[in-house]
Amino acid sequence: MPDPCDVVVLISGSGSNLQALIDSQAPDNPARIRAVISNRADAYGLQRAAAAGIATQVLDHKAFSGREAFDAALTEAIDGYRPQLVVLAGFMRILTAGFVRHYRGRLLNIHPSLLPRHKGLDTHRRALEGGDPEHGCSVHFVTEELDGGPVAVQAVVPVHAGDDVTSLSQRVHAAEHRIYPLAVRWFAEGRLRLTDGGAMLDGQRLPDTGFLIRP
Structure with a gap:
């Protein structure tokens, strides 16, 4: 270990x-x-x-x-x-x-959207008003660009007919509680790192969406 x-x-x-x-x-x-x-x-x-x-x-x-x-x-x-x-x-x-x-390289944040979509605040309302079929959350390395650092992992949350901000945010929060511990553990195990080329998992460069988890 x-x-x-x-x-x-x-x-x-x-x-x-x-x-x-x-x-x-x-x-x-x-x-x-x-x-x-x-x-x-x-x-x-x-x-x-x-x-x-x-x-x-x-x-x-x-x-x-x-x-x-x-x-x-x-x-x-x-x-x-x-x-x-x-x-x-x-x-x-x-x-x-x-x-x-x-x-740098040891600062993580979680954001309630599928970055780079919906940087900043009020993401659930913006996803609903934009008619997004999918929403979710992202764990990313923090850089000087607000919500712009390389993504480590994302969890996709489908947007259901009849969703409002409360119902959608509750499902996104549940996804956050799954992926944040996962990303922190990856880092602690030496598997997740930030390099000049972006976020790396097990020595392989992650795509811009990070490690993508779908329901």
Whole structure:
């Protein structure tokens, strides 16, 4: 089994993806969540982490003079745990270029659409209004381009007749809870890497859609 891979998770809210990552920790999974850091003291995900015996920390972005100052403090906090991987799980902050470069190749995010379609916010409504037959979610490496880093894995969720934002988002969330632990485990096992040529899985370059999972 590979050596343990220390992970720090960044959150801002309820932490449902964090819970999926916590639940995926097992003796045969080298990923180990060492800390959960939030920019909001009222984030429910902090309670999830504490219940699992994981260290927590709060850095209130409003206490800093600007984005650069906050990201500098956040970097110092993260690096105190010496993680091999940093995971964004509903962390509602736009990160500075310097922060992203510091963690290049070891910073993952999950986005609720089939990238590159529907970057940004309000993806479920946009998928419905666009008449998309399929929606889904993507785990990608974070780069300086918002929601533009190489994709590691995507899960496709069919759009059903009569779907609304709530019903569609619930199915997408369920898919997120499957693929995020998978991608983190791949990274922890040394199978998933970012290179100058893009995202690689088991030494093979992944397509732009990443590893595609269909229902």
